[in-house]
Amino acid sequence: MNSHKLKKSAATIVMVLTSAASIVQPVSAAQTTPAAAVSSATAGSKETQAAKRKLLGEKQVQIEHEALESITGTQNALLALQKQDGKKAMALLKEVSGKLGIVLAKYPALKLIPANVEADVEDFATSDHGTDVKQVQNLLDQAGALLDQHKVQDARKMLAQLVSEVRITTTSIPLGTFPAAIKDASALIDKGKRDEAEAALYDVLNMLVKTTEIIPLPVLRSEALLTEASELEHKEDLSQQASRDAILKLTQEAKNELQLAQTLGYGTQDDYKLLYTAIDDMKDVIHSKKSAAAWDKVKSTFFDLKNKLIYPAK
Known part of the structure; x- marks a missing residue:
C-alpha cells in the first residue's frame, strides 16, 4: 500500500x-x-452506566x-x-x-x-451479578499454572479477558x-x-490528533457508590440507623470495587492504602460533627487515586 x-x-x-x-x-x-x-461488550451494571455517563460528561x-x-x-x-x-x-x-x-x-x-x-467500554463479567475478586484471582491462578506448563498462548487468552475499563x-x-x-x-x-x-x-x-486515555471501570463504579453513600446521610425520609446501614453497605461495595480494580492490576496495593483508610475512618463518624470533614477526605483521596490510575493507551 x-x-x-x-x-x-x-x-x-x-x-x-x-x-x-x-x-x-x-x-x-x-x-x-x-x-x-x-x-x-456488555450492558453493564447501573453503577457502570452511571460512571460512564459522569465520565463522558466531564x-x-x-x-x-x-x-x-x-x-x-x-x-x-x-x-x-x-x-x-x-x-x-x-x-x-x-x-x-x-x-x-x-x-x-x-x-x-x-x-x-x-x-x-x-x-x-470493555467490562469483564463472569455472571449476571458482575465479577468479584475471587473469580479474577481464580483466573489469574489458572493462567499462572498454564505459564508454568509453558502454555503461553492459552495463558494469554485467559489473561486477555481480565479487562474492565x-x-x-x-x-x-x-x-x-x-x-x-x-x-x-x-x-x-x-x-x-x-x-x-x-x-x-x-x-x-x-x-487530526487522536489521544486515548484508559480508566478502570471498577474505580468509576466505586466513585458512584461513594457519591450515593455520601448523599444518604442527609436523607430526611430515613432514620439515622437506616441511613447508617445503607451507607455502610454502599461503602463496602465501593471497597469491593476498588479491590477488584487492584486485583485486575490497575495500580498497586500502595496506591489504594490511603483511600481504604479514609473510607474506614469515615465509617466511624457517620452522623457526627466530624462527618463532613471525613467525606471531604474520602473525596480528595479518591480524586488523587483516580488521576493516578488514568493512563494513556499504548
Whole structure:
C-alpha cells in the first residue's frame, strides 16, 4: 500500500467517525444528545452506566461546537469534490474557515482544540451479578499454572479477558496547521485543481490528533457508590440507623470495587492504602460533627487515586 492510500485510509476512518452527526454531538450544541459514540461488550451494571455517563460528561465539556463542525465540514467538502462539485466544496470550506476563525479568536494560544469524544467500554463479567475478586484471582491462578506448563498462548487468552475499563478517545484539531491547510485546499479548488485539492483534504484530515486515555471501570463504579453513600446521610425520609446501614453497605461495595480494580492490576496495593483508610475512618463518624470533614477526605483521596490510575493507551 503506498503512502497516498495509507493517508486516504486513515482519513476515511475519520470521516466515518465524524459523519454520524446524530450520534456524535457537542454538549454545547445539544444538551439532550449524547456527545460521544459508545460501544460496550456488555450492558453493564447501573453503577457502570452511571460512571460512564459522569465520565463522558466531564470530557464533553471540553468539546467546542465549531471544532466538531469544522471536521464534518471538511469531510463534506471532500465528498463534494469526489462528486465533482467544486462549488459546493468551496462553500463548505469557506464555512469551515469561518468556524475555525471563531475557535482561534476564543483560544489564541491553544495548540489543540478537542472536537469529538468517543467511549469504548470493555467490562469483564463472569455472571449476571458482575465479577468479584475471587473469580479474577481464580483466573489469574489458572493462567499462572498454564505459564508454568509453558502454555503461553492459552495463558494469554485467559489473561486477555481480565479487562474492565473505559477508553476515552479524543479527536482534536491542531490549530497551528489545520486552518492554513483548509485555506490552501480552497485555493486549489479556486484554481480548478480538484484532484490536488482532494489529496490536500485527505492530508488535512490526517492532521487530526487522536489521544486515548484508559480508566478502570471498577474505580468509576466505586466513585458512584461513594457519591450515593455520601448523599444518604442527609436523607430526611430515613432514620439515622437506616441511613447508617445503607451507607455502610454502599461503602463496602465501593471497597469491593476498588479491590477488584487492584486485583485486575490497575495500580498497586500502595496506591489504594490511603483511600481504604479514609473510607474506614469515615465509617466511624457517620452522623457526627466530624462527618463532613471525613467525606471531604474520602473525596480528595479518591480524586488523587483516580488521576493516578488514568493512563494513556499504548
